[in-house]
Structures are given as C-alpha cells and as structure tokens.
Amino acid sequence: MIRHAERMDLVHSDIRGPLYQEALRMISSGIPVLKLNTGNPAAFGFTLPESVRGALLEGLDRAVAYSDSRGMPDVRGAILEYHRGKGLSHSTAEDIFIGNGVSEMAEMSVLAVMDPGDEMLVPCPNYSLWSNSLHLAGAVPVYYRCDEENRWMPDPEDIQAKITKRTKAILIINPNNPTGVLYDDETMKTILQIARENHLLVFADEIYDRLVMDGKVHHSAAYLAPDLPVITFNGLSKSHIICGFRCGWMILSDPNNELGEVRDALERLSSMRLCGNTLSQLVIPAALHDPESTQAMLVPGGRLYEQRKAVVEVIQKTPGMSVVPNDAAFYVFPKYDAERFHITSDKEFGMGVLKNKHVLIVPGSGFGYPTPDHFRIVMLPEAEELAKATQDIADYLLSLQ
Numbered sequence: 001m002i003r004h005a006e007r008m009d010l011v012h013s014d015i016r017g018p019l020y021q022e023a024l025r026m027i028s029s030g031i032p033v034l035k036l037n038t039g040n041p042a043a044f045g046f047t048l049p050e051s052v053r054g055a056l057l058e059g060l061d062r063a064v065a066y067s068d069s070r071g072m073p074d075v076r077g078a079i080l081e082y083h084r085g086k087g088l089s090h091s092t093a094e095d096i097f098i099g100n101g102v103s104e105m106a107e108m109s110v111l112a113v114m115d116p117g118d119e120m121l122v123p124c125p126n127y128s129l130w131s132n133s134l135h136l137a138g139a140v141p142v143y144y145r146c147d148e149e150n151r152w153m154p155d156p157e158d159i160q161a162k163i164t165k166r167t168k169a170i171l172i173i174n175p176n177n178p179t180g181v182l183y184d185d186e187t188m189k190t191i192l193q194i195a196r197e198n199h200l201l202v203f204a205d206e207i208y209d210r211l212v213m214d215g216k217v218h219h220s221a222a223y224l225a226p227d228l229p230v231i232t233f234n235g236l237s238k239s240h241i242i243c244g245f246r247c248g249w250m251i252l253s254d255p256n257n258e259l260g261e262v263r264d265a266l267e268r269l270s271s272m273r274l275c276g277n278t279l280s281q282l283v284i285p286a287a288l289h290d291p292e293s294t295q296a297m298l299v300p301g302g303r304l305y306e307q308r309k310a311v312v313e314v315i316q317k318t319p320g321m322s323v324v325p326n327d328a329a330f331y332v333f334p335k336y337d338a339e340r341f342h343i344t345s346d347k348e349f350g351m352g353v354l355k356n357k358h359v360l361i362v363p364g365s366g367f368g369y370p371t372p373d374h375f376r377i378v379m380l381p382e383a384e385e386l387a388k389a390t391q392d393i394a395d396y397l398l399s400l401q
C-alpha cells in the first residue's frame with residue numbers, strides 16, 4: 001500500500017463525506033434523496049443571471065489565452081471598484097488576486113502566510129475549507145467559540161484567551177457558514193481591536209456579503225478597521241449562482257506597508273498555476289454591476305426569503321428543536337435536544353435521517369461543533385419542498401424520544 005502524505009491525516013470534508021457517499025449509493029440504486037448538504041443553488045433551479053450569460057458570450061474570444069497570473073487588469077479594476085464602494089480605501093488593483101473560487105485563494109493565502117506550527121484563530125463552528133488549508137500548510141487552527149445564546153456572535157473573551165506566542169492571524173467568516181448570521185458592528189470592532197492589540201493579520205471571508213436579508217447591511221472588516229492589515233475574500237459562486245464557474249478573489253488591505261513579503265509570495269504562488277480560469281474572470285465586471293438579480297431573491301416574495309421562513313417555521317414549532325434564524329447566505333444550523341432524543345452521535349442521527357427520510361443533512365461535527373446536537377441544511381429547495389423536508393427531519397427526531 002502506498003500511504004498518503006501524513007499532512008492528509010487531518011483533512012476532512014463531511015459535506016461530501018460518508019453520509020454523502022451513502023446518499024450517492026442510494027440514488028444509484030433508485031432511491032431519490034433530497035441533498036441539503038451543499039450550498040449549490042443551480043441544483044435547485046436557480047438560473048444563470050442574464051448579465052453573466054451576456055458577458056460570457058461577448059467575451060469568449062478573450063478567454064482563450066492565459067491571463068496575468070493575478071487576473072485580467074480590467075477585471076481587477078472592477079473588483080477594486082466594488083471594494084472601494086464598501087470602503088476599502090487602501091487597496092489598489094495590484095492588491096487583487098483572482099482565482100478558482102475562494103477555495104483556491106484560501107489555500108494559497110494560508111500557504112503564503114503560515115509557517116508550520118503557526119496558529120490561526122478560526123471560528124467554531126466553521127466551514128472546513130479553512131481548517132483543511134491550515135492542516136495542509138502544517139499550521140494549526142485554534143478554534144474560538146461562537147455563542148449560540150448570543151446569536152452566534154464570536155466570543156471576544158474566548159478569542160483573547162486562545163492567543164499564544166504562535167498566533168499569527170485570525171479568520172472572520174461574516175456572514176457566517178454554517179450559522180448564516182451577520183455579525184454586528186460592535187462585535188466586529190471588539191474582535192478587530194483584539195487583532196490590533198496582538199498584531200494579528202485578519203483573514204476576512206466575506207463571500208456571502210451580497211446575500212444579506214431584512215434590510216441589514218454588511219460591513220467589511222477592512223472598512224471597520226482601516227488601520228489593520230486584512231486579506232478580504234469574495235467571489236461570485238453564491239451571489240450570482242455560478243458555483244461551477246470557480247470564480248473568487250482576494251484583496252489585500254495594507255495601510256502600514258506590512259504585507260510586501262506576503263504579496264510577493266502570493267505572486268509566486270499565483271504564477272505557479274499560471275492564472276485563474278479566464279472564462280469566469282470575464283463575467284466579474286458584469287456581475288458586480290448587476291446587484292438586482294441577487295437582491296430579488298432576498299426580499300419578501302423572493303426565493304431565499306420565503307425559503308428561510310418555511311424552514312424556520314417548522315423548526316420553531318417542533319418541541320425539542322430551536323434555531324437562530326439566519327440573516328444571510330443559504331444555511332440554517334438548528335439545534336435539537338440530544339438528551340431528550342437519546343442522540344449521542346450526530347453522524348448516526350444524520351444517517352438515520354438519510355435512511356428513513358431520504359434527506360441528506362450535514363451533522364454539526366462536520367463543522368467542528370463539539371456536541372452532537374446540531375446539523376446544517378441548505379435552504380435552497382422551493383419553500384413547499386423545503387418545509388416538507390424539514391418536517392420529515394423533525395418527525396424522525398420526534399420518533400426517537
């Protein structure tokens with residue numbers, strides 16, 4: 001047997017893990033399964049925005065060649081304009097790197113910044129991309145608590161307590177996956193003050209910033225703390241329903257000229273893979289100039305708004321279940337009373353839901369959550385189908401008491 005590299009020991013993906021494999025097996029043997037495991041809107045009938053289709057067709061010939069390894073200059077210009085509009089005043093087009101989704105940018109930035117043994121503060125629960133990227137670099141994710149009793153806001157005391165001599169950076173995912181909440185400015189400023197006092201580089205994953213509901217407004221970390229070094233991550237997978245295009249970017253904010261070496265490392269890493277997908281770069285300016293197609297989903301009568309209502313209503317009327325309604329993104333992260341339902345393993349619970357109700361969920365442990373009493377579902381199917389699936393999960397839960 002050829003053993004895989006040791007660095008792979010800690011890398012995991014429960015979103016596409018054993019439960020997912022079982023779901024695929026069921027589907028191939030003719031059993032329909034509703035897959036609520038990935039935030040992949042196109043799989044639920046969300047269609048390509050016309051602005052994106054037009055830009056793609058019009059620009060096709062430009063996509064044939066490799067581009068600059070950081071990305072096409074005019075496209076970086078459009079990204080800069082977007083982030084300037086959000087108050088990132090210190091960045092230039094030279095600070096922008098476009099790649100194959102935020103996923104590639106996360107891995108690249110972690111490799112560029114983190115030495116083996118360096119620590120990054122990472123939210124718990126968390127989206128596993130970031131902990132996996134840290135493991136690949138030999139660096140260490142140190143998890144800080146997000147407090148369900150306080151609408152899943154990060155707990156500043158816990159963050160402070162986890163800082164060591166090796167802490168080099170802090171990751172803020174806002175709006176968050178898996179909780180779907182938007183952090184309030186006060187909490188953000190408190191966390192950023194901790195970063196300031198401890199000279200931490202801020203990694204701000206803001207891929208859901210255009211998917212905020214209820215009239216709330218997202219403020220970028222780099223806007224709230226213009227004096228700090230920040231790497232902001234964003235992309236079109238979610239807001240423009242084009243996950244498969246693999247279209248994401250990062251933008252450095254470097255008000256004190258501290259990121260010269262990091263920028264140089266990122267340039268070398270970007271050159272290694274020559275460039276990001278040029279087809280997907282082409283659509284960025286059109287997409288960023290077309291906020292309407294996203295906005296329409298988020299207001300009363302819009303799909304995401306109504307679907308959230310459907311799922312939250314079922315959970316709130318089920319005894320033994322609760323949820324902090326999400327402000328943004330596609331996710332809800334409900335809680336159940338594990339003792340009451342005799343659940344000691346959330347993975348077993350997930351398997352039970354899959355086998356009995358043919359619905360695929362992701363157990364909370366897939367996001368590093370320490371107790372077996374949470375799961376995540378994506379609120380992407382039409383409201384009626386989603387309400388039924390949520391009711392099926394609730395019925396299975398109730399059958400266990």
Ligand SMILES: Cc1ncc(COP(=O)(O)O)c(C=O)c1O
Nearest residue numbers: 101102103127177207235237248
């Ligand atoms: C918080 C967060 N960051 C990054 C990503 C990856 O996005 P991309 O499709 O741009 O690689 C996701 C995908 O679900 C996510 O939830």
